Amino acid sequence: MLCLHDSIRHDDPAVQRLLGAVEDAPSLTALILAAWQVARVLTVHLIEAVLAERACRPLAWPRCPQCGVFLRSKGFATRQVMSLFGPIRWRRRVGRCPHGCAIPQVAPLDETLGIQPQQRTSGELQQLGCALAVFVPFATAARLLGWYSGRTVSPQAVWGWVQAAGHRAMETLQEHLHALAQGDLPAPEALAADLAAAPLVLGADGVMVPFRPTGGQPTGKTRWQEIKVGVLARLGQHRTRTGKVVTRLHHRRLVAVLGGVDALQPRLWLEAVRQGIRQAPQVVWLSDGARGLWRLYEERLAAYAVGILDFYHAAQYLWKGADGVLADLVEALEVEGLPDSARDTLTALYAYLDRHRDHIDYAQYKDLGLPIGSGMVESACKWLIQQRFKGVGMRWSENGFNHLLHLRLAWVNGRFEALFGLALSPNL
Ligand SMILES: [Zn+2]
Numbered sequence: 535m536l537c538l539h540d541s542i543r544h545d546d547p548a549v550q551r552l553l554g555a556v557e558d559a560p561s562l563t564a565l566i567l568a569a570w571q572v573a574r575v576l577t578v579h580l581i582e583a584v585l586a587e588r589a590c591r592p593l594a595w596p597r598c599p600q601c602g603v604f605l606r607s608k609g610f611a612t613r614q615v616m617s618l619f620g621p622i623r624w625r626r627r628v629g630r631c632p633h634g635c636a637i638p639q640v641a642p643l644d645e646t647l648g649i650q651p652q653q654r655t656s657g658e659l660q661q662l663g664c665a666l667a668v669f670v671p672f673a674t675a676a677r678l679l680g681w682y683s684g685r686t687v688s689p690q691a692v693w694g695w696v697q698a699a700g701h702r703a704m705e706t707l708q709e710h711l712h713a714l715a716q717g718d719l720p721a722p723e724a725l726a727a728d729l730a731a732a733p734l735v736l737g738a739d740g741v742m743v744p745f746r747p748t749g750g751q752p753t754g755k756t757r758w759q760e761i762k763v764g765v766l767a768r769l770g771q772h773r774t775r776t777g778k779v780v781t782r783l784h785h786r787r788l789v790a791v792l793g794g795v796d797a798l799q800p801r802l803w804l805e806a807v808r809q810g811i812r813q814a815p816q817v818v819w820l821s822d823g824a825r826g827l828w829r830l831y832e833e834r835l836a837a838y839a840v841g842i843l844d845f846y847h848a849a850q851y852l853w854k855g856a857d858g859v860l861a862d863l864v865e866a867l868e869v870e871g872l873p874d875s876a877r878d879t880l881t882a883l884y885a886y887l888d889r890h891r892d893h894i895d896y897a898q899y900k901d902l903g904l905p906i907g908s909g910m911v912e913s914a915c916k917w918l919i920q921q922r923f924k925g926v927g928m929r930w931s932e933n934g935f936n937h938l939l940h941l942r943l944a945w946v947n948g949r950f951e952a953l954f955g956l957a958l959s960p961n962l
Contacts, residue, residue: 700937737911763915
């Protein structure tokens, strides 16, 4: 049984100094901050005491990966890792091959603790840094982290963690897309009964992001590139305080890609299967008139989803009753002496309405409680990108954008903790 007294030396001058600062703190805030320093030192002592005890336990040495004989201890060596509470040090046995094979030094305790050989910061610090970076610039994230850890954290360190975690997220996605392409469908996500009974809505939109010039130089003309974003959610009704019934998106999931509709399609389908497109009682595809997105709908979703053309986009064409308008248009196009410009406009209008004939039965959609505007789809898409990637003066490298985008997706989709394999929940 671990005893706190064993791990803290009462005569430790560093602890005495910190305790003195607590006693002398004039204001409540200063008192709390001074006590926090004590807590941090105690925490480090506690962790180091546990590690010291574990390092003394007998251990089973693995075999040399090259010659197969059991490795042998070369004695104790010090290891240090930066944590949320400051640096943590421990001494543990390291082993080498007795035949002198050129293999890296092996530390079985580190492996048991889940520490990688080159790792210099512990998981909880990286996770918090990445969580902050999902919302604020790297420099701000580094500064906030510095407040908590009591040490300077560099923006480059935060970027390094984002890269590592973003890379894991992208690799996992690639594995899932590969499995999907092999016909291996993912299991639908578990849903509460009321959500499972609600209609599933899908939509997509394009959002422009500023990138550095080709080659990634910091100077030169900004390149704007489109990010395709898809949203999937369950539709819920909510009554406001004034008694008005409004539609809300629940269990919102986002997919996004720096690329075109063809790159979006498998990602959207993967998530659609996870969100129960094959089981949902009603599925709706909501979109404006963008043709690539309607092609995606036809190719991938039409077997499951009703397609609804955004009412407000259709209204721009002064739609009043599709069949009547279409008939009038055919007549109008036959009028002799029609100026070419008018003919072009009417032809475009005819093609638009004809293409979306099945997607504009608004009276029926309203009766079914389905939304007829894609505004909420578009704002969900915009939020993912706008809030973090379009700050004043921001310009991205494709590499930087992609790593952070996948962390942000993990966050909004409730998969962030899984990415780090730890939960930083306060209700442990
Ligand atoms: Zn060997």
